[in-house]
Amino acid sequence: MVERQLRDRDILDERVLAAMARVPRHEFVPQEFWAQAYEDHPIPIEENQTISQPYIVAFMLQALSITPSDVVLEIGTGSGYSTAILAELCNKVYSIERHSVLAKAAEAKLTSLAYKNVEITLGDGTEGMRECAPFDCILVSAAAPRIPTILVDQLSEGGRMVIPVGPATVQELQFVRKQNGQSTAVRLENCRFVPLIGAGGYSSGW
Numbered sequence: 001m002v003e004r005q006l007r008d009r010d011i012l013d014e015r016v017l018a019a020m021a022r023v024p025r026h027e028f029v030p031q032e033f034w035a036q037a038y039e040d041h042p043i044p045i046e047e048n049q050t051i052s053q054p055y056i057v058a059f060m061l062q063a064l065s066i067t068p069s070d071v072v073l074e075i076g077t078g079s080g081y082s083t084a085i086l087a088e089l090c091n092k093v094y095s096i097e098r099h100s101v102l103a104k105a106a107e108a109k110l111t112s113l114a115y116k117n118v119e120i121t122l123g124d125g126t127e128g129m130r131e132c133a134p135f136d137c138i139l140v141s142a143a144a145p146r147i148p149t150i151l152v153d154q155l156s157e158g159g160r161m162v163i164p165v166g167p168a169t170v171q172e173l174q175f176v177r178k179q180n181g182q183s184t185a186v187r188l189e190n191c192r193f194v195p196l197i198g199a200g201g202y203s204s205g206w
C-alpha cells in the first residue's frame with residue numbers, strides 16, 4: 001500500500017509514509033472486508049459511513065505539514081483510522097464524531113492499540129471545540145457546503161486546515177492557512193466524501 005499507492009504517486013513526506021506503514025488498517029475495517037483492507041479504495045463501515053481511501057488520507061495529511069508538537073482537531077472520526085495516523089504524527093488529537101456507535105468503537109480500538117494522545121468526543125464537529133482551541137491543524141473528513149467560519153476562528157496563527165467542500169456530485173479538497181489573522185483557501189484536487197452533517201454543514205444526508 002505505502003510503496004505502490006502512496007510513494008509511487010505524489011506522497012513523499014517520510015513522516016506520513018512511516019505513520020501509514022505503522023498503523024494496521026485492517027484493524028479499522030469490518031472483518032468481512034479484511035481481505036480488501038489495504039486496497040486502493042474506501043471501505044464501508046457502520047452507520048452507512050466509509051473509511052477513506054489510503055491515498056486521500058495520506059494526501060490530506062501531507063498537505064497539513066503536521067509537526068510533532070502540533071495539536072490537531074479532527075472532524076469525522078469514523079473508524080478511527082485517520083485518528084490513529086494523526087496520533088502518530090502530532091502531540092495531541094481531539095476528534096469529534098456525530099454517531100455514538102462509531103465514536104465508541106473508534107475509542108475502544110484506539111485504546112486497544114495503546115494510543116494515549118487521543119480524545120474522542122461525541123457531537124457536531126462543525127462547531128469545533130472552543131475549549132481546546134486554538135488548533136495547529138484541523139482535518140475535516142466529510143464534505144461541507146462551505147468552509148465553516150467557526151473552524152477557521154479556532155485555527156492558531158500559522159494554522160492549517162484541509163476540508164472537502166461541495167455537494168455529492170462535485171467536491172474539491174481545499175487547503176486553508178491562517179496568517180496574520182487572515183485566512184486564505186486554495187483548491188487542491190477533486191474528491192468524494194460523505195456529507196458533513198450539522199449546524200455548519202448540510203442539514204441532512206445528500
Ligand code: SAH
Nearest residue numbers: 051076078079081082097098125196197198
Ligand atoms: N476519517 C474517517 C472517515 C470517516 S467518514 C476514517 O478514517 O474512518 C466521515 C465521518 O464524519 C463519518 O463517520 C460521519 O459520521 C462523520 N460526520 C459527519 N458529519 C459530522 C459532524 N458534523 N461532526 C462530527 N462527525 C461528523
